Amino acid sequence: MKNVVRKKIAALPNLAKGEGVGNIPELAGADYLSRVRQAQKRMGEYTHLLLYGDREHFSNIEYFTGFDPRFEEALLIIPREGVPSIIVGNEGSDYANMIGYELRKFVYPPFSLPGQPRNDVRPLDSMLRSAGLTETCKIGVIGWKLFSPEDGLDAEKSFDVPFFIMESMLKVAPLSNLSNAIELMIGLDSGMRIINDLKELLLSEIAGTLTSRNVYRVLQNLREGMTEIEASEYLKISGMPLSVHSNVNFGKNLSYGLASPTAGTKLKRGDVVGIGMAYRRTLCHKVGYFVESAAEEPETRKAFYDTYFRAISAWYQALKIGATGETVYEAVRKETGDLSQFGIGLNPGHLIHTDEWTNTPFWPGCKSRLSSGMMVQCDFTAAQAGRDLIAHAEDGVLLADEATRKKIREASPAAWRRIQERRDFMIGQLGIMLCDEVLPTSDLPGVIFPYLCDTDTVVAFG
Template structure:
């Protein structure tokens, strides 16, 4: 166990009672479209086409607020006109209620199998209808980037169904991958406006409340599903299926709750993700006094790395160096990270991750991040997780948030105070905790107020 990490009883801050959540205005979307068009001009594009489906709505939501249900969809943007949204039989009806002026274009091949195709089936016909002609220079935005390591054909590979690509090429041969305009560590979506950060905070706060209410209801002898009922989910869109899983000796944290009865001494992992942030915790169905020393040591070694990660979030800092220092700290306790030590999040739970060896990324204002460091120990019967959302804001962005969203700012300020004065973590002034009980890690989940803290020497 690291000598600067200890288990201490603390008074947990209450879960927040929230005001109505912020609403992104038409002006926010207009600014996003203007910035996207500037990138299009830099690349010599006349049109941008962004793909979306139920699992991957982030780019569509970013540009227009359109969130397709059941179906696939395409957002088409040129350099002058309001966006067009190519949608199927069901989702077309959602376009008139968007916060931006957009025109719905029925494209029935984007509908579910077996539905009517008799009005307008082909994507190519719909593209011609909105002015995409043979001379158009089209940038296609898929739901992720395809790198050279993913495929030797990466300059010509798109994370978009092949039939859509074929339909675009039927209209124009001038097609290029433009996913990096919106996604990736330098994409527009890695720089959030004050309004999006405020919305992320609201959703992250809700997600934390859902997860912590389940933990507060935890009892051996109660089923996973009965425990998950205490999350009190309210219908806001999820970025991941609800997770709550237990097991004896081993768990797979991605699993959904079942009728399995939770046993004393089980491992437990739970997570709730909303569009804006995810909260996850993992530990043992034990009281603090029942922890084995190796269980405490594992959690403490993990928390020491969490402290390193938060401390590294300074404007201009190398994300590759933060990843290396975090990984090195984990290794001191024979732990490795399952995935990257942290990642970008936006509307999606995982946008990309600059926390990797060789990354050229730096910590910049407007980032919204997940403290998602999943520890893997030497044996599968060890568990810990402490995942929350955090934003990075320079002085100007902090001033705007404080002025326009005073209640949100009060929550952020209180969380910073708790993290530094109670948990002993060092965080720069640009670090904005977005979740209730940020970085609170109780290894024994039947003793939630017995948490790991860093001493003054950390």
């Protein structure tokens, strides 16, 4: 068994160069329309797909249109043949004009914010009929949640769509003609948002570059007595959309998991600290203790961090195109023992897209296989509250076969150089062996900082 050490490093990958990310790919109307055509080919027995979206659950509609409902509901109707339709609220009406291909737009004022004008309100079922739905249609309803037998629900007939919308749907077509079709979007073996095209992969790499650099900037500027809000200013978040609220947490606040930074909590020596943020398609989050050296690291914490590092290393080393989700899960379990006993309450990692958690194959017995085109997050917090122990080092990777790697290299030499420098760092400095198809997107790849007063020291194999 290799030793785990605290190692001084000369530099983290890419950060010393101070280079920007270069050109950012744009998804055009033709890209979105191509996705619509792919969905039409995969509709099976359905005559129509009806996609629901809102501010939090926007990803499926956005995938086909580039339009994400901001604070209203929206519906996208895709027929097996012909032109799609979108139903939006008052403020979504102008925003939907940015969709870059032909579709029919309907404005349904009740989707709008409270108190806004309700002029010319047609019944929603009337609009659905205008969009082509009839009582004989077979309709695949797509919300966002993938139900399983463990939920105790009929997955085919359970719908995570607001009741007032479903009431209108049932005025158009009987329940027997409606089915939950979310599997088409996020099913592990065939979901359209599970396997990603070149532009999506490049956007994920850029997001990973920027998020990790923002997180590192905060870590470098921590100082005793600063508030969480003051620390969060170093994230320097751009106008790119976020997929989660940013996390800058000191001490007890970290235990809340999803808390936003506060103005009243100040950093103290010895505090546990968590810093994280996410642009769409990736997230970076790092946890460590605000101490300076091994003299402030109790043996219990050192042993805990050693095991956690072995676990994330095993996770990265198990990633391989064709590997099952179960294989990766078991690689982690081999290092930690029972995950829940070690303090890991959720899955060891997940897939990501424009939403922060799309689906995950990393659970006991999962036979779904990892594929080229997946965007994957190494994401599992280990926390033992009674012992004041917590660790988390979340970063993203892409899985890319040889042909996809060639496309990335040719489309963006700058992104390819960044990826290679990260791989070299993980293999050469951390001692984490990676298969050729594993492409890190974070400039803090696999990095655990045991002493946040000294970000030149990381946990590594000796």
